[in-house]
Amino acid sequence: MLFNLEYDRGTVLEGYLIPDGFSDLPHIRVSDADGELMVLPCDQIKEAVVASGRHENGRVGFKLDTSIIPDIAERHTLMIHDAKSGLLIYRRPQVSQPVPLKILRLETQLLPMAKFDYRCGRHFQYELSSVERFGHETALQAFHLNAIQSIYISGRLLLRNYEEFLDKGFKAIVLLTDPYYELALRIFLLKRMAKTQISFFGDRDKIILAPAAEHFAEVDLESEASLKSALKKASQNVRNVLLSPVTRQLVASTPEQLVKRSDVAAAIDLLSRFTIVGHDADSFHFQDAIGELLGISIGDLPLPSRHTALEDVATRLRTLHIAELILEEDLIFDHYVREAMKPTAPELRKANTSRHAQNSH
Numbered sequence: 001m002l003f004n005l006e007y008d009r010g011t012v013l014e015g016y017l018i019p020d021g022f023s024d025l026p027h028i029r030v031s032d033a034d035g036e037l038m039v040l041p042c043d044q045i046k047e048a049v050v051a052s053g054r055h056e057n058g059r060v061g062f063k064l065d066t067s068i069i070p071d072i073a074e075r076h077t078l079m080i081h082d083a084k085s086g087l088l089i090y091r092r093p094q095v096s097q098p099v100p101l102k103i104l105r106l107e108t109q110l111l112p113m114a115k116f117d118y119r120c121g122r123h124f125q126y127e128l129s130s131v132e133r134f135g136h137e138t139a140l141q142a143f144h145l146n147a148i149q150s151i152y153i154s155g156r157l158l159l160r161n162y163e164e165f166l167d168k169g170f171k172a173i174v175l176l177t178d179p180y181y182e183l184a185l186r187i188f189l190l191k192r193m194a195k196t197q198i199s200f201f202g203d204r205d206k207i208i209l210a211p212a213a214e215h216f217a218e219v220d221l222e223s224e225a226s227l228k229s230a231l232k233k234a235s236q237n238v239r240n241v242l243l244s245p246v247t248r249q250l251v252a253s254t255p256e257q258l259v260k261r262s263d264v265a266a267a268i269d270l271l272s273r274f275t276i277v278g279h280d281a282d283s284f285h286f287q288d289a290i291g292e293l294l295g296i297s298i299g300d301l302p303l304p305s306r307h308t309a310l311e312d313v314a315t316r317l318r319t320l321h322i323a324e325l326i327l328e329e330d331l332i333f334d335h336y337v338r339e340a341m342k343p344t345a346p347e348l349r350k351a352n353t354s355r356h357a358q359n360s361h
């Protein structure tokens with residue numbers, strides 16, 4: 001899906017929404033802070049879209065003016081979404097002073113930090129959370145919104161495919177987590193996925209995760225023997241869902257690509273380009289650094305808490321050699337990152353936080 005706003009002149013704005021389907025007829029949902037205003041078909045013809053073979057008839061453009069919304073200039077919280085997927089196409093600033101930065105929060109957990117994204121993202125003019133749900137092309141388009149200077153994107157992305165944007169104004173932030181805890185979380189979610197729909201998984205995720213969900217459907221999370229047996233009997237496509245996910249996000253360019261020990265150095269090298277790197281072993285440091293970088297209250301940055309039941313599963317997994325093998329690269333990566341993050345004195349931690357904020361300006 002391709003989309004963009006070409007201009008917003010107050011009394012008139014124009015943009016386009018090119019759907020994935022060649023013959024699909026896109027619609028936009030127009031709303032503001034008070035609720036939905038209308039759903040409209042995209043009726044503006046874009047000849048270049050037809051010429052490039054992207055759409056059958058080119059009716060992918062939209063134009064809003066006073067003939068459609070008489071008080072459009074006064075609609076300061078106007079928003080435009082794709083009516084089908086809910087994807088945000090454009091919105092006017094929702095706060096008086098949007099954060100003047102372009103931020104990418106790399107999500108490394110299978111369970112997204114939804115509350116954090118919501119509370120943080122509302123301080124930006126454009127926000128798109130869990131962007132991986134919409135596919136690679138749509139994710140790329142979000143990075144290409146060149147008319148907007150206040151952007152917040154989060155997602156479980158394969159960062160090599162988006163690394164170029166770190167040279168084009170985007171600042172990357174990440175909160176890493178303990179590999180064994182993330183493994184416990186993934187097995188728990190896969191077990192749950194076998195019995196119920198999980199709303200934050202996109203279509204591609206559901207296809208990739210389905211075999212693993214079926215495999216772990218009956219695993220007993222309270223039994224070390226059951227966990228060991230499930231991990232040992234896992235087929236390759238099931239194990240691929242669990243194999244060192246963080247290192248793969250920083251090194252791989254396709255979901256099927258595996259990593260080896262020698263890739264850890266490349267993963268750490270890419271991580272060194274991040275503006276802020278946090279670890280859930282000390283999430284308050286991450287929270288403080290983000291607050292200072294964005295100039296917002298840390299009260300607007302709720303962080304996920306550890307679940308005791310999953311901590312117990314993680315403890316069982318630590319005793320299993322098969323779990324260590326599955327997480328080998330991530331365990332090495334985690335060790336070096338945590339060593340690098342250790343402050344030699346309390347003053348160093350404060351200096352590092354200040355440096356992050358200074359680098360943003």
